[in-house]
Amino acid sequence: MPGSLEPLDLGVQIPYHFRCPISLELMRDPVTVSTGQTYDRPSIESTPKQPADPTHIRHLLTQSASNSNTYPTRLSALRRLRGLARDLDKNRSTISSQNSREILVQLVFADTGSESSELTHEALALLVLFPLPESDCAAVASDPDRVAYLARLVQHSSMEVRVNSAALIENVLAGSRTAELRAEISNVDEIHQGVVSILRNPIAYPRALKIGIKALFALCLVKQTRNKAVSAGAPETLINTLADFEKCDSERALATIELLCRVPDGCTAFAAHALTVPLLVKTILKISDRATEYAAGALLSLCSASEKSQNDAVAAGVLTQLLLLVQSDCTDRAKRKAQLLLKLLRDSWPEDSVGNSDDFVCSELVVPF
Template sequence: MLGSLEPLDLGVQIPYHFRCPISWELMCDPVTVCTGQTYDRASIEAWVATGNTTCPVTRAPLTDLTLIPNHTLRRLIQDWCVANSSFGVQRIPTPKQPAEPGLVRNLLSQASSHSNPYNSRLSALRRLRGLARDSDKNRSVISSHNVREILINILFSNINSDSSLELNHESLALLIMFPLGESDCMAIALDADKITYLANLLFHSSIEVRVNSAALIEIVLAGMRSQELRAQFSNVDEVFEGLIEILRKLQSYPRGLKDVIKTLFALCLVNQTRQ
């Protein structure tokens, strides 16, 4: 890692103020806390996550956990990296800022409101998926806003109509990024129409939709302790047929191999389906 390289290895001394006071590595995403001290975002977030409530340098209480990006320092570090590229120093990338809770709330509101135009709802879901892909931090922020219930409602709305298919598929792609609670899993497993819908998606023309459906089935199966409820899926022949058919198509979508095998394994945990 760049920040841990010794000066003799690089032939250049990393400036003291470019190092994070916690990790002593070169800062990639410097942020300033309420005490005025600057740390690398990953380091100070890890510090707070382990239960610390004081500033590591000043020991003053962290009364406000807002992390303010130090753009000036980050640009100085980037300029220093470029100036010392001949020593093997690589320029740190400009970090993507974490999703603001207010933005997440607005996007979820747009996506879930039936009074909004269809394209507006679809655009909101796509933007949320982009944010979720960016970082664990973003997924944590999105997860704290009742996202599972909202996405489940969108996914299984109008399942007998062709008018909202793209919206349903986008909600499915986002939903599988989050673990479901047992109550969510049970609500799906107890509804024959929802099971049938997911089984039908295993035969969709889009391999991504098919694999995402398999992934959600696996999440639901793994999230329940009841053998009887798991059997609600294993008793549907189309589920097995769809999964096997996906395996035959995976040369065009390698990512799905792990998801499909995990789903088949989860189904095999139901005693009566192992043979």
């Protein structure tokens, strides 16, 4: 091992031990591995992983599906498959092409009459990485035992199992082409309760927010069962977690709020929460055009049903927000909702506001309907 110092281009000398043995450059992020050797982090992490051999993937699927194999062997095969699926898109594509979804659905629902096992949980975690074809969605939604089993899984003691169950529920709802099949899932009280409870852990389990709101939105698209989401506490939970969502999830959360505001009980529940109206007013023009449209729609429902909501909206500064909205480049539907809301709120505006002026009555901002 040379003990001398080698000159660099800039005349700076660095000891040999400060160089990465792989790149021979100065280590900027040194990492010591289990052998005691130190490397620069990029030198040991930037090697691209190679796609798995399709034959190896078929072997693992066969291992996991065969009852003749031992339980640890089947569980290990599923875990290796999940690791491969997470590593590369190419691996996921290969796994998907090997009839894996049918195998995984069978594993998840192998024994719906008993308690779920670790094998079930691992198969579930792998299954939700793939979209389900309509046939598999129908096979789940049309089977009362499978639906009841999903309802138990979404209330499991393990948060990971609950979140993966919610992801499967959303996949099945999205892939079911008839309202009758979707209702088989959304008509179960325990499913609504489980999904809503997932949304109450945004800090402890961030993935719960993304999966939970997708599942809740899918449930609330079924018009005849929205009251079940209200009874499960969705209005209060949505308002309490609205600020924690990322942009696309905020849009979905606001769309869900608007859907639930169309239900009388939902409208009442949202109106009873002191933060609902101020948060919706604040959301206008702040997140995206879609978010603005959904917030305006929810406010329109609330203010149409409650004079108190009208007063709360005016106090929160909705007049200024709506006037800006109708002059913005927002969607036509958002503008139409804003114009309806402006007309509805005219009697609630302060006397010195522009809303009660004769000029505003003739303003081009409010078009005739």
